[in-house]
Amino acid sequence: MRRLVRAIILLATIGASAGWVLTRPVHITDDEVAALTGDAAAGEAVFWAGGCASCHAAEDASGEARLILGGGQAFPSDFGTFRAPNISPDPTQGIGDWSLAQFLTAMQNGISPEGQHYYPAFPYTAYRLADRQDLADLFAFMQTLPASDQASLPHDVGFPFSIRRAVGLWNVLYLRDEFVVTSDLTEEEARGRYLSEALAHCGECHTPRGALGAVDRSRWLQGAPALTGRGTIPALTPDELDWSADEIAAYLNDGFTPTFDAAGGHMRSVIANLANLDEADRAAIAAYLGRLPPSDTAP
Amino acid sequence: MSLPRTLITAALMGGIALSSLPLTATAQEQNPAVTARQGQFQIMALNIGVLGQMARGNTDYDAETAQAAANNLLTMSQIDQRFHWVPGTDNESIEGTRALPAIWEEGSQVIAIWGRFGEGAAALAEVAGDGLDPMRASLGPVGAACGDCHDDYRAEE
Numbered sequence: 001m002r003r004l005v006r007a008i009i010l011l012a013t014i015g016a017s018a019g020w021v022l023t024r025p026v027h028i029t030d031d032e033v034a035a036l037t038g039d040a041a042a043g044e045a046v047f048w049a050g051g052c053a054s055c056h057a058a059e060d061a062s063g064e065a066r067l068i069l070g071g072g073q074a075f076p077s078d079f080g081t082f083r084a085p086n087i088s089p090d091p092t093q094g095i096g097d098w099s100l101a102q103f104l105t106a107m108q109n110g111i112s113p114e115g116q117h118y119y120p121a122f123p124y125t126a127y128r129l130a131d132r133q134d135l136a137d138l139f140a141f142m143q144t145l146p147a148s149d150q151a152s153l154p155h156d157v158g159f160p161f162s163i164r165r166a167v168g169l170w171n172v173l174y175l176r177d178e179f180v181v182t183s184d185l186t187e188e189e190a191r192g193r194y195l196s197e198a199l200a201h202c203g204e205c206h207t208p209r210g211a212l213g214a215v216d217r218s219r220w221l222q223g224a225p226a227l228t229g230r231g232t233i234p235a236l237t238p239d240e241l242d243w244s245a246d247e248i249a250a251y252l253n254d255g256f257t258p259t260f261d262a263a264g265g266h267m268r269s270v271i272a273n274l275a276n277l278d279e280a281d282r283a284a285i286a287a288y289l290g291r292l293p294p295s296d297t298a299p
Numbered sequence: 300m301s302l303p304r305t306l307i308t309a310a311l312m313g314g315i316a317l318s319s320l321p322l323t324a325t326a327q328e329q330n331p332a333v334t335a336r337q338g339q340f341q342i343m344a345l346n347i348g349v350l351g352q353m354a355r356g357n358t359d360y361d362a363e364t365a366q367a368a369a370n371n372l373l374t375m376s377q378i379d380q381r382f383h384w385v386p387g388t389d390n391e392s393i394e395g396t397r398a399l400p401a402i403w404e405e406g407s408q409v410i411a412i413w414g415r416f417g418e419g420a421a422a423l424a425e426v427a428g429d430g431l432d433p434m435r436a437s438l439g440p441v442g443a444a445c446g447d448c449h450d451d452y453r454a455e456e
Contacts (some may be wrong), residue, residue: 060450230399231455250355255446260348261340262442264449 006083022169025111028104036136037102043141046134048276049199050127051140054269055084066272069094075121077227079213082121082158090147103139104132110171117167119155120213124174129198174214178244181220188280192288195281202273205233205266222295228264239294246285249279308331334454338385339375346371350438351433360431369420369427369434372441376417379426390454397454409452416444 047053053061056069070093071086072217088094095103102113110117110124118124127135160166196202207215208224223235235241243251247258252274253264263271274282315439349368377442387393389400402409426433 008339116407154424226455231397233455246357254351254354255442256347256351260344260351262347262445262449264446265455268450 003232019169022172023117023165025115025117025168026105026109027111028101028109029114030099030101033101033104033132033136036132038100038136038138038139040140040142040144041186043134043137045139045277045281046199047141048129048273049157049195049281050130050138051200051270051273052087052138054266054273056087060234062272067145068148069145069151071152072150075227076229077121077213079119079161080155082155083153087142087152087154088148089145090149093149093151094147096143096147096205097181098133100136100139104135107135108132110167113268116193117164117171119157119164119167120170120174123201123204125215126198126203128175129179129194131198134199154261170212170214176217180217181288181291181293183291183293186287188284189287189291191281192284192286195277195285196288200270206236211235219295221289221292225232228265236289237292237295238290241289244284245283245290248289249282252282252285253279285298316410328383329395330388330393332383332385332388332395333398336398339381339383341380343372343375346375347438347441347445350427350434354435354438354453360434362430365434366424366428372420373417373424376413376420380413397456399454402452407452409448410452412444412448413456415447416441419444 013105028272052069053066055064055073055075056071057073058070059073061068069086069088071084073084075082075084086094089096091097098106104116105111105113107127107130109124109128110120112118125128136234166240179193180203181193181197185193203215203217203221205222205227206224207217208219208222209215221236223240225231226233236275241248243258251257252271254275255264255268274285346368350365353360353365384398384402386403388396389398389402390396391400401407419437423434423441424436426437429433
Protein backbone atom coordinates (compact mmCIF):
# COMPACT_ATOMS: atom_id res chain seq x y z
CA MET A 1 0.00 0.00 0.00
CA ARG A 2 2.70 2.43 1.00
CA ARG A 3 4.54 1.56 -2.22
CA LEU A 4 1.42 2.32 -4.22
CA VAL A 5 1.00 5.69 -2.52
CA ARG A 6 4.65 6.46 -3.21
CA ALA A 7 4.23 5.47 -6.86
CA ILE A 8 1.18 7.67 -7.17
CA ILE A 9 2.96 10.62 -5.57
CA LEU A 10 5.94 10.05 -7.85
CA LEU A 11 3.76 9.90 -10.98
CA ALA A 12 1.80 12.96 -9.90
CA THR A 13 5.05 14.84 -9.34
CA ILE A 14 6.34 13.84 -12.77
CA GLY A 15 3.04 14.84 -14.35
CA ALA A 16 3.00 18.17 -12.58
CA SER A 17 6.63 18.86 -13.48
CA ALA A 18 6.01 17.92 -17.10
CA GLY A 19 2.99 20.23 -17.12
CA TRP A 20 5.05 22.98 -15.54
CA VAL A 21 7.75 22.58 -18.16
CA LEU A 22 5.30 22.36 -21.04
CA THR A 23 3.46 25.49 -19.96
CA ARG A 24 6.54 27.56 -19.17
CA PRO A 25 6.64 30.91 -20.90
CA VAL A 26 9.10 30.96 -23.80
CA HIS A 27 10.82 34.31 -24.24
CA ILE A 28 12.45 35.59 -27.41
CA THR A 29 15.84 37.00 -26.39
CA ASP A 30 17.54 40.29 -27.22
CA ASP A 31 20.27 38.32 -29.02
CA GLU A 32 17.70 36.73 -31.33
CA VAL A 33 16.43 40.12 -32.47
CA ALA A 34 19.74 42.00 -32.45
CA ALA A 35 19.92 41.97 -36.27
CA LEU A 36 16.47 43.53 -36.68
CA THR A 37 15.98 47.27 -37.18
CA GLY A 38 12.41 48.48 -37.36
CA ASP A 39 11.34 50.86 -40.11
CA ALA A 40 8.37 52.90 -38.85
CA ALA A 41 7.25 53.93 -42.34
CA ALA A 42 7.09 50.31 -43.49
CA GLY A 43 5.35 49.39 -40.24
CA GLU A 44 2.24 51.41 -41.02
CA ALA A 45 1.04 48.87 -43.61
CA VAL A 46 1.69 46.05 -41.12
CA PHE A 47 -0.34 47.97 -38.56
CA TRP A 48 -3.36 48.24 -40.86
CA ALA A 49 -3.06 44.69 -42.15
CA GLY A 50 -2.76 43.38 -38.59
CA GLY A 51 -5.96 45.07 -37.51
CA CYS A 52 -4.53 46.40 -34.21
CA ALA A 53 -6.85 49.41 -34.15
CA SER A 54 -10.01 47.31 -34.43
CA CYS A 55 -9.56 46.03 -30.89
CA HIS A 56 -7.15 48.40 -29.17
CA ALA A 57 -8.59 51.78 -30.26
CA ALA A 58 -11.76 52.98 -28.57
CA GLU A 59 -14.97 51.41 -29.80
CA ASP A 60 -16.39 53.30 -32.81
CA ALA A 61 -13.21 55.39 -33.06
CA SER A 62 -12.75 56.84 -36.52
CA GLY A 63 -10.08 58.81 -38.35
CA GLU A 64 -7.08 59.84 -36.26
CA ALA A 65 -8.68 58.39 -33.11
CA ARG A 66 -7.98 54.91 -34.50
CA LEU A 67 -4.31 55.58 -33.81
CA ILE A 68 -4.87 55.99 -30.06
CA LEU A 69 -4.51 52.45 -28.76
CA GLY A 70 -5.65 52.99 -25.17
CA GLY A 71 -7.66 49.74 -25.13
CA GLY A 72 -10.86 49.12 -23.22
CA GLN A 73 -13.05 47.38 -25.80
CA ALA A 74 -14.81 44.31 -24.36
CA PHE A 75 -14.97 40.95 -26.14
CA PRO A 76 -17.53 38.50 -24.80
CA SER A 77 -16.82 34.78 -25.17
CA ASP A 78 -17.85 31.44 -23.69
CA PHE A 79 -15.00 31.82 -21.21
CA GLY A 80 -15.75 35.30 -19.96
CA THR A 81 -15.27 38.85 -21.17
CA PHE A 82 -11.84 39.90 -22.38
CA ARG A 83 -10.81 43.54 -22.49
CA ALA A 84 -8.22 44.86 -24.90
CA PRO A 85 -5.34 46.46 -22.99
CA ASN A 86 -3.56 49.75 -23.60
CA ILE A 87 -0.82 49.14 -26.20
CA SER A 88 -0.07 52.81 -26.84
CA PRO A 89 3.51 54.06 -26.30
CA ASP A 90 2.69 55.31 -22.79
CA PRO A 91 5.58 53.91 -20.67
CA THR A 92 3.39 53.26 -17.61
CA GLN A 93 -0.03 52.22 -18.94
CA GLY A 94 1.02 51.12 -22.41
CA ILE A 95 4.01 49.36 -23.94
CA GLY A 96 6.34 52.35 -24.31
CA ASP A 97 9.05 50.79 -22.17
CA TRP A 98 9.08 47.43 -23.95
CA SER A 99 12.08 46.11 -25.84
CA LEU A 100 11.70 44.65 -29.32
CA ALA A 101 12.33 41.18 -27.88
CA GLN A 102 9.51 41.68 -25.39
CA PHE A 103 7.20 42.87 -28.17
CA LEU A 104 8.01 39.84 -30.32
CA THR A 105 7.54 37.52 -27.35
CA ALA A 106 4.07 38.97 -26.86
CA MET A 107 3.16 38.91 -30.54
CA GLN A 108 4.48 35.46 -31.39
CA ASN A 109 4.48 33.48 -28.15
CA GLY A 110 1.62 35.14 -26.31
CA ILE A 111 3.79 35.93 -23.28
CA SER A 112 3.93 39.24 -21.42
CA PRO A 113 7.23 40.82 -20.30
CA GLU A 114 6.38 39.58 -16.78
CA GLY A 115 6.17 36.02 -18.10
CA GLN A 116 2.41 35.77 -17.92
CA HIS A 117 0.41 33.99 -20.64
CA TYR A 118 -1.95 36.16 -22.66
CA TYR A 119 -5.35 34.77 -23.49
CA PRO A 120 -5.70 33.81 -27.16
CA ALA A 121 -8.41 36.44 -27.59
CA PHE A 122 -5.22 38.29 -28.58
CA PRO A 123 -4.36 36.62 -31.91
CA TYR A 124 -0.70 35.82 -31.25
CA THR A 125 -1.75 32.49 -32.76
CA ALA A 126 -1.82 34.31 -36.14
CA TYR A 127 0.98 36.84 -35.61
CA ARG A 128 3.22 33.89 -34.79
CA LEU A 129 3.31 33.27 -38.55
CA ALA A 130 4.41 36.82 -39.35
CA ASP A 131 7.92 37.78 -40.48
CA ARG A 132 9.90 39.21 -37.59
CA GLN A 133 11.09 42.06 -39.78
CA ASP A 134 7.46 43.05 -40.37
CA LEU A 135 6.82 42.95 -36.63
CA ALA A 136 9.94 45.01 -35.94
CA ASP A 137 8.64 47.58 -38.44
CA LEU A 138 5.24 47.47 -36.73
CA PHE A 139 6.86 48.05 -33.33
CA ALA A 140 8.74 51.06 -34.72
CA PHE A 141 5.51 52.45 -36.21
CA MET A 142 3.56 51.97 -32.98
CA GLN A 143 6.14 54.00 -31.09
CA THR A 144 5.24 56.97 -33.29
CA LEU A 145 1.56 56.85 -32.25
CA PRO A 146 0.00 59.05 -29.53
CA ALA A 147 0.35 57.82 -25.95
CA SER A 148 -2.74 57.16 -23.87
CA ASP A 149 -2.53 57.16 -20.06
CA GLN A 150 -5.74 55.16 -19.71
CA ALA A 151 -5.25 52.13 -17.43
CA SER A 152 -5.87 48.69 -18.93
CA LEU A 153 -9.01 47.07 -17.56
CA PRO A 154 -8.89 43.55 -16.09
CA HIS A 155 -10.51 40.65 -17.96
CA ASP A 156 -13.65 39.21 -16.45
CA VAL A 157 -12.87 35.50 -16.69
CA GLY A 158 -14.06 32.93 -14.13
CA PHE A 159 -12.36 29.86 -12.69
CA PRO A 160 -10.84 27.66 -14.12
CA PHE A 161 -10.09 29.89 -17.10
CA SER A 162 -8.67 32.47 -14.71
CA ILE A 163 -5.59 30.21 -14.32
CA ARG A 164 -3.30 31.80 -16.88
CA ARG A 165 -0.79 29.01 -16.72
CA ALA A 166 -3.39 26.70 -18.28
CA VAL A 167 -3.11 28.76 -21.45
CA GLY A 168 0.33 27.18 -21.76
CA LEU A 169 -1.34 23.79 -22.18
CA TRP A 170 -3.76 25.31 -24.66
CA ASN A 171 -0.74 26.58 -26.59
CA VAL A 172 0.76 23.09 -26.66
CA LEU A 173 -2.47 21.83 -28.17
CA TYR A 174 -3.25 24.59 -30.63
CA LEU A 175 -0.27 26.80 -31.50
CA ARG A 176 0.86 26.09 -35.04
CA ASP A 177 3.81 27.28 -37.05
CA GLU A 178 2.37 26.46 -40.47
CA PHE A 179 -0.19 28.16 -42.65
CA VAL A 180 -3.57 26.47 -42.93
CA VAL A 181 -3.73 26.55 -46.72
CA THR A 182 -0.76 24.54 -47.96
CA SER A 183 -1.60 24.03 -51.64
CA ASP A 184 0.66 25.43 -54.37
CA LEU A 185 -0.05 29.13 -54.56
CA THR A 186 0.98 31.86 -56.97
CA GLU A 187 3.06 34.70 -55.56
CA GLU A 188 -0.08 36.85 -55.31
CA GLU A 189 -2.08 34.12 -53.58
CA ALA A 190 0.78 33.49 -51.17
CA ARG A 191 0.88 37.21 -50.35
CA GLY A 192 -2.86 37.02 -49.71
CA ARG A 193 -2.34 34.02 -47.46
CA TYR A 194 0.30 35.87 -45.47
CA LEU A 195 -1.95 38.91 -45.09
CA SER A 196 -5.03 36.84 -44.18
CA GLU A 197 -3.54 34.14 -41.98
CA ALA A 198 -0.55 35.85 -40.33
CA LEU A 199 -1.68 39.48 -40.07
CA ALA A 200 -5.39 40.16 -40.60
CA HIS A 201 -6.40 37.01 -38.64
CA CYS A 202 -9.62 36.58 -40.65
CA GLY A 203 -10.01 33.10 -39.15
CA GLU A 204 -10.72 34.48 -35.68
CA CYS A 205 -14.28 35.36 -36.72
CA HIS A 206 -14.85 33.46 -39.96
CA THR A 207 -13.76 30.01 -38.71
CA PRO A 208 -15.80 27.97 -36.22
CA ARG A 209 -14.21 27.14 -32.86
CA GLY A 210 -13.88 23.90 -30.94
CA ALA A 211 -14.71 23.12 -27.32
CA LEU A 212 -11.65 24.89 -25.89
CA GLY A 213 -12.22 27.94 -28.02
CA ALA A 214 -9.53 27.17 -30.59
CA VAL A 215 -10.18 27.96 -34.22
CA ASP A 216 -10.96 24.70 -36.08
CA ARG A 217 -8.37 24.66 -38.84
CA SER A 218 -10.18 21.80 -40.59
CA ARG A 219 -13.11 24.17 -41.24
CA TRP A 220 -10.99 27.15 -42.22
CA LEU A 221 -12.98 30.31 -43.08
CA GLN A 222 -16.15 28.25 -43.47
CA GLY A 223 -18.27 30.69 -41.44
CA ALA A 224 -19.13 30.63 -37.74
CA PRO A 225 -21.63 31.86 -35.16
CA ALA A 226 -20.93 35.49 -34.32
CA LEU A 227 -19.03 35.90 -31.03
CA THR A 228 -21.55 38.56 -30.08
CA GLY A 229 -24.17 35.79 -30.10
CA ARG A 230 -26.19 37.58 -32.77
CA GLY A 231 -26.32 35.73 -36.08
CA THR A 232 -23.62 34.21 -38.23
CA ILE A 233 -20.31 35.35 -39.69
CA PRO A 234 -20.34 34.31 -43.35
CA ALA A 235 -18.20 31.65 -44.99
CA LEU A 236 -15.46 32.93 -47.31
CA THR A 237 -14.84 29.71 -49.23
CA PRO A 238 -15.40 29.99 -53.00
CA ASP A 239 -18.37 27.59 -52.96
CA GLU A 240 -20.16 29.87 -50.48
CA LEU A 241 -18.92 33.36 -51.36
CA ASP A 242 -19.78 33.80 -55.03
CA TRP A 243 -18.33 37.30 -55.43
CA SER A 244 -15.66 37.86 -58.06
CA ALA A 245 -12.11 38.62 -56.93
CA ASP A 246 -12.58 42.23 -58.07
CA GLU A 247 -15.77 42.50 -56.03
CA ILE A 248 -14.06 41.14 -52.92
CA ALA A 249 -11.12 43.52 -53.31
CA ALA A 250 -13.47 46.48 -53.87
CA TYR A 251 -15.54 45.51 -50.80
CA LEU A 252 -12.38 45.48 -48.69
CA ASN A 253 -11.78 49.06 -49.84
CA ASP A 254 -15.15 50.82 -49.97
CA GLY A 255 -17.29 48.54 -47.80
CA PHE A 256 -19.96 47.88 -50.41
CA THR A 257 -21.09 44.37 -51.33
CA PRO A 258 -21.67 43.59 -55.04
CA THR A 259 -25.30 44.70 -54.57
CA PHE A 260 -24.13 47.85 -52.76
CA ASP A 261 -25.29 46.93 -49.34
CA ALA A 262 -22.97 48.60 -46.81
CA ALA A 263 -20.91 46.41 -44.47
CA GLY A 264 -21.78 46.54 -40.78
CA GLY A 265 -20.56 45.09 -37.53
CA HIS A 266 -16.93 44.34 -36.84
CA MET A 267 -16.21 43.91 -40.57
CA ARG A 268 -16.62 47.63 -40.98
CA SER A 269 -13.67 48.22 -38.76
CA VAL A 270 -11.69 45.58 -40.65
CA ILE A 271 -12.44 47.42 -43.91
CA ALA A 272 -11.38 50.72 -42.35
CA ASN A 273 -8.00 49.02 -41.76
CA LEU A 274 -7.65 47.26 -45.09
CA ALA A 275 -8.63 50.38 -47.04
CA ASN A 276 -5.23 51.77 -46.01
CA LEU A 277 -3.31 49.00 -47.80
CA ASP A 278 -2.05 49.02 -51.36
CA GLU A 279 -4.66 47.94 -53.87
CA ALA A 280 -2.43 44.99 -54.77
CA ASP A 281 -2.69 43.69 -51.20
CA ARG A 282 -6.50 43.71 -51.23
CA ALA A 283 -6.38 41.93 -54.60
CA ALA A 284 -4.00 39.40 -53.06
CA ILE A 285 -6.43 38.65 -50.22
CA ALA A 286 -9.20 38.15 -52.78
CA ALA A 287 -6.96 35.83 -54.82
CA TYR A 288 -6.14 33.81 -51.71
CA LEU A 289 -9.81 33.44 -50.76
CA GLY A 290 -10.43 32.02 -54.22
CA ARG A 291 -7.99 29.21 -53.39
CA LEU A 292 -9.64 28.15 -50.11
CA PRO A 293 -10.78 24.55 -49.95
CA PRO A 294 -14.58 24.46 -50.27
CA SER A 295 -16.67 24.14 -47.12
CA ASP A 296 -17.28 20.52 -46.04
CA THR A 297 -13.78 19.46 -47.13
CA ALA A 298 -10.69 19.61 -44.97
CA PRO A 299 -7.86 21.81 -46.25
CA MET B 300 -58.63 1.45 -30.19
CA SER B 301 -62.00 0.76 -31.87
CA LEU B 302 -62.58 1.69 -35.47
CA PRO B 303 -64.97 4.58 -34.75
CA ARG B 304 -62.51 6.08 -32.28
CA THR B 305 -59.68 5.80 -34.78
CA LEU B 306 -61.81 7.49 -37.40
CA ILE B 307 -62.78 10.27 -35.01
CA THR B 308 -59.15 10.80 -34.05
CA ALA B 309 -58.14 10.92 -37.69
CA ALA B 310 -60.93 13.33 -38.51
CA LEU B 311 -60.04 15.61 -35.63
CA MET B 312 -56.38 15.65 -36.55
CA GLY B 313 -57.26 16.36 -40.15
CA GLY B 314 -59.45 19.20 -38.98
CA ILE B 315 -56.65 20.65 -36.88
CA ALA B 316 -54.28 20.39 -39.80
CA LEU B 317 -56.75 22.13 -42.10
CA SER B 318 -57.58 24.87 -39.65
CA SER B 319 -53.93 25.66 -39.12
CA LEU B 320 -53.24 26.10 -42.86
CA PRO B 321 -54.42 29.70 -43.24
CA LEU B 322 -52.72 30.55 -39.93
CA THR B 323 -49.38 29.33 -41.26
CA ALA B 324 -49.82 31.31 -44.46
CA THR B 325 -50.54 34.46 -42.45
CA ALA B 326 -47.47 33.97 -40.28
CA GLN B 327 -45.22 33.76 -43.34
CA GLU B 328 -46.48 37.02 -44.82
CA GLN B 329 -44.14 39.92 -44.29
CA ASN B 330 -45.15 42.72 -42.03
CA PRO B 331 -45.93 45.62 -44.42
CA ALA B 332 -43.63 47.99 -42.50
CA VAL B 333 -40.75 45.52 -42.91
CA THR B 334 -41.49 45.08 -46.62
CA ALA B 335 -41.63 48.84 -47.09
CA ARG B 336 -38.35 49.61 -45.33
CA GLN B 337 -36.55 46.75 -47.05
CA GLY B 338 -37.81 48.11 -50.38
CA GLN B 339 -36.58 51.54 -49.39
CA PHE B 340 -33.09 50.21 -48.66
CA GLN B 341 -33.08 48.33 -51.97
CA ILE B 342 -33.83 51.55 -53.84
CA MET B 343 -31.02 53.25 -51.89
CA ALA B 344 -28.59 50.41 -52.68
CA LEU B 345 -29.53 50.46 -56.36
CA ASN B 346 -28.78 54.17 -56.62
CA ILE B 347 -25.63 53.97 -54.54
CA GLY B 348 -24.61 51.15 -56.86
CA VAL B 349 -24.89 53.40 -59.92
CA LEU B 350 -22.48 55.84 -58.28
CA GLY B 351 -20.35 53.14 -56.66
CA GLN B 352 -19.67 51.40 -59.98
CA MET B 353 -18.48 54.71 -61.38
CA ALA B 354 -16.35 55.35 -58.28
CA ARG B 355 -14.80 51.89 -58.65
CA GLY B 356 -14.06 52.57 -62.30
CA ASN B 357 -16.28 49.72 -63.47
CA THR B 358 -18.53 52.04 -65.47
CA ASP B 359 -17.69 55.35 -67.13
CA TYR B 360 -18.61 58.47 -65.23
CA ASP B 361 -21.65 60.17 -66.72
CA ALA B 362 -22.71 63.47 -65.17
CA GLU B 363 -26.40 63.19 -65.97
CA THR B 364 -26.66 59.59 -64.67
CA ALA B 365 -24.69 60.43 -61.53
CA GLN B 366 -26.90 63.43 -60.86
CA ALA B 367 -30.05 61.33 -61.27
CA ALA B 368 -28.83 58.71 -58.80
CA ALA B 369 -27.77 61.36 -56.29
CA ASN B 370 -31.12 63.11 -56.61
CA ASN B 371 -32.88 59.82 -55.90
CA LEU B 372 -30.82 59.30 -52.76
CA LEU B 373 -31.65 62.81 -51.60
CA THR B 374 -35.34 62.15 -52.24
CA MET B 375 -35.15 58.88 -50.30
CA SER B 376 -33.59 60.68 -47.36
CA GLN B 377 -36.57 63.03 -47.23
CA ILE B 378 -39.20 60.32 -46.81
CA ASP B 379 -40.72 60.50 -43.35
CA GLN B 380 -39.71 57.23 -41.70
CA ARG B 381 -42.33 56.88 -38.99
CA PHE B 382 -44.51 54.32 -40.77
CA HIS B 383 -41.57 52.04 -41.63
CA TRP B 384 -40.50 51.53 -38.05
CA VAL B 385 -43.54 50.31 -36.14
CA PRO B 386 -42.56 49.16 -32.63
CA GLY B 387 -42.57 45.38 -32.37
CA THR B 388 -41.02 44.85 -35.81
CA ASP B 389 -37.53 43.98 -34.50
CA ASN B 390 -35.81 40.67 -35.12
CA GLU B 391 -36.65 39.36 -31.66
CA SER B 392 -40.37 39.97 -32.15
CA ILE B 393 -40.88 38.80 -35.74
CA GLU B 394 -39.24 36.77 -38.51
CA GLY B 395 -37.91 38.22 -41.73
CA THR B 396 -36.02 41.22 -40.38
CA ARG B 397 -32.49 41.93 -39.15
CA ALA B 398 -33.59 45.11 -37.38
CA LEU B 399 -32.30 44.95 -33.81
CA PRO B 400 -34.45 46.01 -30.85
CA ALA B 401 -31.81 48.68 -30.09
CA ILE B 402 -33.39 50.79 -32.85
CA TRP B 403 -36.35 51.46 -30.57
CA GLU B 404 -34.49 51.54 -27.28
CA GLU B 405 -33.51 54.49 -25.14
CA GLY B 406 -30.39 56.18 -26.47
CA SER B 407 -30.90 54.89 -30.00
CA GLN B 408 -28.88 56.89 -32.53
CA VAL B 409 -30.85 55.85 -35.61
CA ILE B 410 -32.57 59.20 -36.10
CA ALA B 411 -29.26 61.07 -35.85
CA ILE B 412 -27.66 58.61 -38.30
CA TRP B 413 -30.57 58.95 -40.72
CA GLY B 414 -30.02 62.71 -40.46
CA ARG B 415 -26.36 62.22 -41.42
CA PHE B 416 -27.50 60.17 -44.40
CA GLY B 417 -29.69 63.12 -45.42
CA GLU B 418 -26.83 65.61 -45.06
CA GLY B 419 -24.52 63.31 -47.00
CA ALA B 420 -27.10 62.84 -49.75
CA ALA B 421 -27.63 66.60 -50.01
CA ALA B 422 -23.88 67.21 -50.30
CA LEU B 423 -23.63 64.44 -52.88
CA ALA B 424 -26.48 65.86 -54.95
CA GLU B 425 -24.67 69.23 -54.97
CA VAL B 426 -21.60 67.84 -56.73
CA ALA B 427 -22.54 64.52 -58.31
CA GLY B 428 -22.77 66.11 -61.78
CA ASP B 429 -19.50 68.04 -61.42
CA GLY B 430 -17.08 65.21 -62.16
CA LEU B 431 -15.90 61.82 -60.98
CA ASP B 432 -13.59 63.01 -58.20
CA PRO B 433 -16.05 65.31 -56.42
CA MET B 434 -18.76 62.64 -56.72
CA ARG B 435 -16.45 59.97 -55.34
CA ALA B 436 -15.39 62.16 -52.41
CA SER B 437 -19.01 62.89 -51.49
CA LEU B 438 -20.11 59.27 -51.77
CA GLY B 439 -17.91 58.35 -48.80
CA PRO B 440 -19.97 60.11 -46.09
CA VAL B 441 -23.18 58.59 -47.49
CA GLY B 442 -21.70 55.09 -47.28
CA ALA B 443 -20.41 55.88 -43.79
CA ALA B 444 -23.93 56.73 -42.62
CA CYS B 445 -25.22 53.42 -44.02
CA GLY B 446 -22.43 51.58 -42.21
CA ASP B 447 -22.99 53.49 -38.94
CA CYS B 448 -26.51 52.16 -38.78
CA HIS B 449 -25.61 48.62 -39.87
CA ASP B 450 -22.91 48.59 -37.22
CA ASP B 451 -25.13 48.74 -34.17
CA TYR B 452 -28.68 48.30 -35.41
CA ARG B 453 -28.66 45.42 -37.89
CA ALA B 454 -28.01 41.79 -36.93
CA GLU B 455 -25.45 39.65 -38.72
CA GLU B 456 -27.09 37.41 -41.30
